[in-house]
Each structure stands twice: as C-alpha cells, then as structure tokens.
Amino acid sequence: MRIAERLRRLQISAGAAVAVLLYVLMYLVYAANESGVLSQFGITNLLNDTVVLAVAAAGLTLTVLTAEFDLSGIGVIAIANVVVATTSAGPAGWLVSLFGVLAIGAAVGLLNGWLVGVLRMQSLAVTIGTMIACEGVALLILAAPGGQVADSIANGLTGDLLGLPVAALIILGVLLLWFLLAVTRLGIALYAVGTDETAARLSGLAVRRTKLLAFVLAGMAYGLAGYMLSAQTGSGDPRASDGFLLFMYASVAIGGTSLMGGRGGVFGSVIGAGILTVMQKMLFALGAASFYTDVFSGLIMLVAILIGTLPRVMPRLRRSVA
C-alpha cells in the first residue's frame, strides 16, 4: 500500500510499472545472449540508441497528457537534424545549434499550441499539417542527405563524461526535469486538463495556456531529440526521422500513458522507448530476423494498452460483485 502510494505520488502508473518489469526481463535476456552487454561500452551503446526516441517520446507525453494529439514531432526532429548538420561548424557551433533547435522546437510548439489550445482546432489534423510543413522546411534547408555535424557534438554526446555515458546523463536530465515539472503548478494543471477539462476550468485553471505550454515544451523536447539524432548520425538527413512517429506513440502507449489524457507520465514513456530499443537488440542477439522487431512492437503496444485499461475496468467489476 505504501509503495503504491509513493509510486502514485511520482505519477508512475501501473502501466509504467509493468513496463519496467518488461524492460528488465528483456535486458536480462539480451545480456545472457550477447557478450559485452554489461560492459561500459555495451551500456553506452544501448543508451545511445535509446536516447533519441526517449527524449522525443518524453515531449510527446506532455501533449498526450492534456488529451491532445501531436504528430509534428518528426517534423521538428527533421528540421533540428538538418539545422545541426548545417550550422554546428565553428568553435561555438554546438551551443549555437543547440539553442537554435530548442528555439525552432518552441516556435513550432507555439504554433501548434496556439491553433489547438487557443483556437481550439482538432489537434490530430492540425499537427499533421504542421508536421508536413516542417518536413518541407527541413527539405528546403537540406534537400538531400549531407552536411556535417561538428565533431564536438558527434563525439562529445555519444561518449562518456566523468565516467558516465552522456546519453545516460541526458535521459536522467530529462527525467529530473519531468519530476520537477510534475510537481509544479503547470505539471498539475497538465493532469487536471487532461482528466476533466470542464472541472479544470471550473477550478480556475487556465486550460488554454496549459495546452499551449504543453505543446511548446513538447516542441523543445523534439528539438533536443533532433540534436541527439544528429550526434548519432554525424550528418544531416531530412528524411532521417520518417519512421519515428509510430515508435514515439508506441513508446508513450507502452509506458502506460492514456491517449485519453490525464493518466501516465514521462517516466513510463522513457521506459517505453527503452523497451522498443532493447527489444530490437534482444531479438537480434537471439538471432531472430529483424521483422520480429516490428511484430513485437505492435503486439507489446496492444498488450500495454489492454493492461492500462484493466485498472479502469477492475473497480467496476469489483463493485458489481459486491
């Protein structure tokens, strides 16, 4: 009871707890079937493969919590990737391009948030529009794969810092920011708006501003994800993020965040991203053909959703028995 209470305070849902177990299980299978997984190199490697999806899914979670869709993420990632590939040269290039991509993400988020939160347009359709437009912008900046990501980024962010993988530090940083956000007024408003918009409004919360800020923060997270992607690939590719969207949503869903809003959190989504990544590696280590990755991603997503709906169904069952 006390543990459940503590987890609830940290906004860690039952779905997220299942996801953690699943992650540990897959990781153990992976480690048992592949040598070097537990070495520092192996861990860094795995985290490097996880970090982009984890950060992007973290951002997406914020908008999902307010019960809105946001498909614009891959567009922002694409822009961020080509921006880093074209602007990061020079001594302070890494810093300039970092602020650049965060600003771009915030700008796209602001547009989405204004259209959805303030003008109250349908988020699914609106963000399809902004996503396509963003991909267009990315293509304008860099029409074909190319460009060069500064070594300071490409090497600096994929290696270690003070004995810890930089990717781990980034993920921890995102989680830390999230746990801070979750206990601020804004974080609380996110949940309130997603749970019951009317009650939130009657309670005096600024529903429009909350949604707007959710989209802006999400946009910035996408920007950061694009920055990390650039560090991984070392070059720009306006199409690099094309297949990401499904996996971003898969991460969020596996992590136990409800698409209806108000339930779940970033922690689960990061674990969800971890599961998708480690699953791929585990299957590879087991010698399974690569297509199993997709089959399993889809099935895990469904199972996670079904588990996520259980707590809502259970009390009803209990009551009807009593």
Added chain:
Amino acid sequence: MATAFQELSLVPTMSVALNLFLPRPAVRFAVLVARRRLEREAKTLLAEYGITEIDPAAPVADLPLGQRQRLEIVRAMFRRPRLLLLDEPTAALSDRDWLFALIARVLAEGTSVLYISHKLDEIRRLCSRCIILRNGSKVLDRAVADMSDDEIFRNMAGRSAVERFLATPSSVRMEVPPAMRAANLIGEGVDDISFSLQPGEILGVAGLEGHGQSRLFKSLVGLQPLRSGRIEVSGTQRALRSPRAARAAGIILVPEERKSEGIFKDLTTIANISLPAIERASPGYLLSRRRERMLVRRVTAEVDLPEQYLPLGVTALSGGNQQKAVLGRALMAGARCLLLFDPTRGVDVGAKQSIYRVMRDFVEGGGAILFYSTELDELVHLCDRCLVLYRNRVVGDVHRAALTQEQILSLAAGHDPGATRTTLVKA
C-alpha cells in the same frame, strides 16, 4: 465570489488537498508544489470545517459522493468570498446540519450567500429573501417570512402550459396484461423497484435530482445492467439487455440528454426521424428518399413538426422541435411503451402542448407511457398514477385523484412521513 457547483468541479484523479487549493496551490523554492505542506494545511482546514474522516492525500475519485460535495463546499467557503454561490449543495449531502452551521458562520462574517435549492424547508431555515425562477424568468422576489408554503409551491409550479391543456379522461385498460411489469429491480442506483404499467396508462415518476430516476429509466432499456429482478412485457418475461432488445419489445426511451443522446446532431431532421425505419425506406439496399419522406410524414403530422423543417440540419431547430423529432423517431420505431425522461425540459410552451397531446394520443391508441418530469404540474395533470422516488426507492404510489404537487414534493424530499402514510396506496 466563489461557487460550489452542483455538478462538482473537482478533478477526480487528483488528491483532496490539491483540489482544495487549485488553481494556485502553495509552492516552495518558487516553483515546486509543496504537497506535504498542502496536505497538512488541508487537514487543518478540513478539521476547521468539521471534517476529519477525509484523507487529504486520497484522490477525489475514491471518495463517496457526499464527501466530494463537502469538499466542493469547503473549497468555495475557505477563500472567504464576499459572495458565496451554493447550487443545490444538499443534493448528495446526508448531514445537512453541518452545512447549515457553516452557512451561519459565513453569514456572521459578512458574506452574502446565494442558495439554490428545490427544498422548501432549507429555504425557510436559511434564507431571508427568496427569488423564484420559472422557465428562466423571475416570478417572485420577496422576504421568506412573508410567504406561505403554499404560495411558494404555487409560484414554483405556476400556472403553466399543462394547466391550459385540456385534460381528458383516463384511457387505462385494465382488462389486458400490463404493457410493462417490473418486479424487484435491483441494480446500481435502483433499489428494489416494482411497478406495473397498463396499456393506455401514463405512469408518472417523480423524484428530486439524483434519486435514481435516471438509473431506473436506463435500466429498463438495458443501458445499465440490473443485478436482479424481472421485467414482463405484455405478460411475457423479457430480458432487456440492450436498447436493441428493448426496441424489439416495443420499449423506446426518450432520453434525458437531448443533445448527446437524443438527436444526431450532424444529420438532417428527416434522417433523425427515419433512422429506426431506414431499412423500410431502402428497398433493395438503396435508400429511396421518396419512401423516406412518405414514412416520416406520417409521424411528423402526429407530433406537429412542420414539414419544412425536415430537410434542415436538426441542430437548426429549436429545442421544442428537436424534441418533437425525437418523439417522432420513437413513434417511427414502433413504440408500444414509451419511457419519457423529462421530455419538456428546455422546450417552449407551444411545443409542450404538442408533446402533451402526443402523449395523450399515444395512450388513447393503447400505448403505455412511463413519464418522469422535473415539472411537478405536468405529473399532476397528465399522469394516471405517479411513483415517487427517494434514495433510489419507491416511497409513494399516488393515484390521480390524490395527486398534488405538495404531496409529491414532501414525499420526494423524504420527510413528512405523515403525508406519506396517508397517500401511500398499495400497489
């Protein structure tokens, strides 16, 4: 100004403490919401208002309705507003004295209170001045002390459309098996309810908001499961597990929420009405608009819906005409037993007259109607018999001859047991 809403404005997944202090809970280090401190403060605050049994850390969803109502009231009060608005604050409250003491306290502090209630004794006890609203307009504004109970009731009920409606003799047919007989229905919000409804009868259902009437109506068409009890339709037992099964048995619900459950907001009026008979309008799978019009015209005449509204989107119609369309659809579905849940809510006077007439015509033709209304005068004037619900149970079954608004009100308020005993007629 602060308001305690009747439809509570608490966010169910959040803790009691957070809900109390929304929208700007106290923070530490400039940004972090101080949960622990909030919970401590909430505990003291609640204790100050005489509530000790609520855990401030518990999510609101875990609290029973009565405690949520208290929370809603405390939340409105502790901010010391100059104007406090309480909207039916006792709807889910068992301990009214708690509230009355609090109101006395805030009054002593100089707060003005606007208290909305159906319950006469509360008004008498609390209020100095009373405004009676009916159909959205003010009909009386006077000091409570100057008003007699009778005067208040009369003004609440008023001389309304229904009194001008020519009452016709009852057309109840006793010689046939009941159109619907319910025995010992038990389910969530339905506590051992039995009744029998003859063809040609209008059986009223009265009850204050939230005393089980909505659940009862839903249970009867299978929108909500029943745990036990049996339903007979025209003498044979039927399991009405879904609205489809109910429709097949000739039982049609005209639901409470016209906007979300009555009309199909994106369809034209004609499509709204023809839906149950759409197969009959489509020979060989292809929809014949001519046939559809023909079918619909028959019922629009019955419900007084002007024909030029048929091609319009249904949301372009007034509430009254929308309700006529919903009634027309029920007739179209071949109803033999209509369950009307507050069919005249938000409906203009002319449409009300039409609805009354449709009801009369329907029972004269051998149909049966179970009729809930928030407007007591309708129940008094239209029903052959009226069940009164209190806390999900039938507490009265009053025949037409003995039916008055005052009686219904006192039965529905759950007190005045003397009146209950004199009017309760064995079913």
Added chain:
Amino acid sequence: MAPRVTAATTEPSSEGQSTPPIHRRINPELVPGLMVLVCAIVLIAASKLMNPGAGFTQELAAVLGTSIFLVVASFGQGLTILLGGIDLSIGVVIGIAAMMISVLTDGRDATLPWAVPVTLAVGAAIGVVNGVGIALAKVPPFIMTLASGITFYGAGLGFTSGLAQEPVAPALERLMNGHWFGVPIPIFLIIAFVIAATVFQNGTSVGRKLYAIGSSPGAARVLGLPIGGLTVLAYTLSGLCAAIAGLFLAGYSSAATLDMGGPLLLPTIAAVVIGGASVMGGRGIYLGTFAGALFLSALETIITVLSLSQGLRDIIEGAIIVGALLAQGERWNWFRR
C-alpha cells in the same frame, strides 16, 4: 475568427411557419468539396498555362490517372473518420497488397482470378482485426491501427524481403497504363469507384447508420444501432480499399515494395479533412474527400511542373491543411461546446 454563432439561433424562435433561409437549401456538406474541387480545377488550369506544351485534357488526364490511389484509399479512411476513428494501417495494407499481388501472380495473367481475391481478402482481414480490437476490446482507434500497422508490416517483412522479386501480372499493368477510346483506363475506374462509394455512403441504410453513429454515439446507443458491427464493417472496408489501392499501385509502378504505401497514409487523412469532414465524426461526404484527393494530386502535379522542390511542396501542403481547418474554424468551436 468569426463570432460563435450556433446554428440553433437561425430558426425563428416563434412557432411561426416561416420558410428556412435559402442558403440552408444547398446541402452544406457539398460546400467544402465544391470549393476544393474549384481549387483543384484552377490548379490544373494554371499548370496548363505554365506548361503550354501540354493540353488541358492531357493535364487533367494525368492528374486524374495518378490520383486513383489516393481516391480509393481515402474512401476507407473517410469511413473510419466518419465514425470518429482513424485508420493508420492503410499505408501498410497498401504495401502488403502490392507485394502480395506481385508474389502471387509472378508475372502471369492466368493467376489473377485467384490472386486478386486472395489479396483483397487479406486487406479486408487486417481491417477486421482493427475493427474487432476497436469495437470489442475498446482499444482507441489511433493505437489499434497504429499497432496493427506495425505488426503486419513486420509480418510482411517476415514473408518477403520487403522488395518483390517477381514482376506484376501484365494485365494489371495494362489496366493502369492503358487507354480506352484515348482516355486512360484509371479514369473510368475512378468514375465507377466514386459512384459506387457515394451510393454506399449517402444512398444506403448502412451509410446512414454510419453517419448516425459517428454523429452521436450516445444517441446511437440509446436507439440500439449495431455500433460494434458497423465499426467492424467500416474498418474492413478501409482495409479492402487500401488493398485495392495497393493492387493499382503495383500495376502502375510495375514493381512492388512493402514501403510503397507509406507516403499515402497522411494524404488520405488530409484529403478527408480538406474535403470538409470532421475528425470528430459524423460529417463529410465522399465527394468532398474525392475533391480533396484530386486537389492534393493536382498540387503535386503543378509543383512537379513548376519544378518546385519537394520541400516547398510539403510546406504548401501543410499550410493548406491548416488553412482548410481554419476555414472551418467556426464549426469546430460549435462542436467543442
């Protein structure tokens, strides 16, 4: 933004028997579609001006011919959106169908009589899976179709390498690239499809019930409409349409890859939305979606003619989707309340 005007105020409040205003007599569902259709025609005409070499009819034929995939697939998408859902597996189903028809026919026409039904059945079966998950297990449509898309894509990769080695049956290629009376055959197919789709959606009792369910699930429940069955039907038809689009696409490109449907997914949603449908369900007609599909295809053509870059094309497309939504903004406000 225009002030919030609810439609309820347009009726005279008195019980007077006044006639409704004229503009109400035009089917409002047609307006967005007509507007988009006009835009599409203007686009095609403009492309002719910029490229005087080609004739208007040729241009039209080219646009129409290449729009067939979107025209067919977006019908299924439209049905799911009509119910307030969405089908994100369309791209995958298109790819799977294209691969299947190549593998099964292996360049021989004789195999078509059984290969085509089998392919279509597989597409429909994926739709059934989606529909059952949504209607019975109550999985949100977005998640259900996303997950089934990923899963079946993986399965497709498992059976093939993602790239069909076998050539498509020549008859299918002739169907997509041939001419009848000097007119590309796909245009005949489109006309037949649009008629059939419109009749189904707006001229049958099933179509009417789909509108009813999408418009108000609550009222549909009270009335006892078969919500579950019709939900499964809508997703099944969506899978079937995607499979048909896959067949056509394989015939058109003479080769199939598992990924070839991916770029069509979002345009199907865009076509439906531009055509005036509401993502909340209950609104929109297929002619609108058809106009939206034509418009997007015409846009693609003109941008190719103008040799605009792909980047500009995307920006324009995205802006147009947002613009189309803004133009309908008044209605959204009204819906949300």
